[in-house]
Amino acid sequence: MREETLDLLCDPETSSPLILQENEDGSQVLAGSNTTYPIRDGVADFLHQKPVTGINKRYQMMYDHLSPFYNFVTRAAIRLMQADEDDVRREYLCELEIKPGDRVLEVSVGTGTNLRLLPRDARYYGLDISPGQLRQCKKLLKKIGLEAELFLGAAESLPFYDNSFDVVFHMGGINFFGDPDLALREMYRVAKPGTKIVVVDETDRFTKKLAKIPIVQNFFKSDSDVNVPDPLVPQKAEDIQVKELFDGRLWYLSFRKAQTKVKPATVSTALLKRRALQRV
Structure with missing residues (x-):
């Protein structure tokens, strides 16, 4: 795990800094003041202490x-x-405002198929709720020669400090999250001021067509329609846009984090706290 990645990470429950530690058996963990998160095959497990439900x-x-x-x-x-x-x-990836050196977070990165179509001169981070999907993502990243930091975690509880990412996006599934409202607020929180946040999913009429296909119908079982969650966008968000893409197959939602004065860099403060923990 890169040093700069440690500077971004915090305990999702307490927002306290984490340090990298090695156990006697050679395994590594991210340790906070009261809890630890194991690292397995290079992926930090932020569901270890609080498994998902529902x-x-x-x-x-x-x-x-x-x-x-x-x-x-x-x-x-x-x-x-x-x-x-x-x-x-490419219909939605072209909407991302990725510049060289940017920190780019994909929430629900899945098998990483979006990452292979993005510029190589940015720094990528992916979070997903499924260990199986992340294993496939690692294989793909190795195959295409792209570096990215991956995390096992929930979109409703992102393990990152405020104002950490230059680009934040999510494609597919937010209507089936346990708490879509909280997930959007978390994406907003970890984005830097001025960042454009992009959320995309299949439209309701398209999912109803997909649900008739036996091989994919289980993905779209739901008691409710699939709708654009624009009413859930944080109130302070700016430049809210809603549209349909690819002949109505996808809906697109984007909004921008408000440009406000930010306190001295959270990451720098976190680094000092983490170094203090290391000295203890």
Whole structure:
């Protein structure tokens, strides 16, 4: 784990700094003042102390089960709708304002298929609720030669300090989160002032078509319609945009974190606290 990544991370429950420690057996953990989070195969597990429940647990299990076949299923479903997967993804990825050296966070990174289409001169971070999806993501990143820091965690409880990322985005699934409102507020919180936050998902009429396809129908079972969550956008957000993409197959929501005066860099303060913990 890179030093700069440690500077971004905090305990999602207490917002306190974390330090990297090595156990006697050689395994590593991220340690806070009262708890630790294990690191397995390079992925920090922020669900270890607080496992997911409810609908989040249901989808975690489903994605874990399907992760080895997920990319195939996605491509097959899009092809059945007479579309090209990369064309669909570029419809929303082109909206991201990625500059060289930016810190880019994808919430629900899945198998990493979005990352392979993005510029190589930025720094990428991905979080997902599914260990299986993250394993597939690591394989893809290795295959394409792209570095990214991955984390096992929930969108409703991001393990990052305020004002940490230059770009924040999420594609697919927010309507099925346990708490979409909190997830949007968390994306807003970790974005730097002025950052454009992009959220995309399939439209309700498109998901109803997909739900008729046996191989993908389990992804879209829900008692409610799939709607744009623009009423849940944080009140201070600016430049809110809602539109449809790719002939109505996708809805697109973006908003910008308000440009306000920020206190001295949170990350620098966190670094000092973390170094103090290391000396204890």
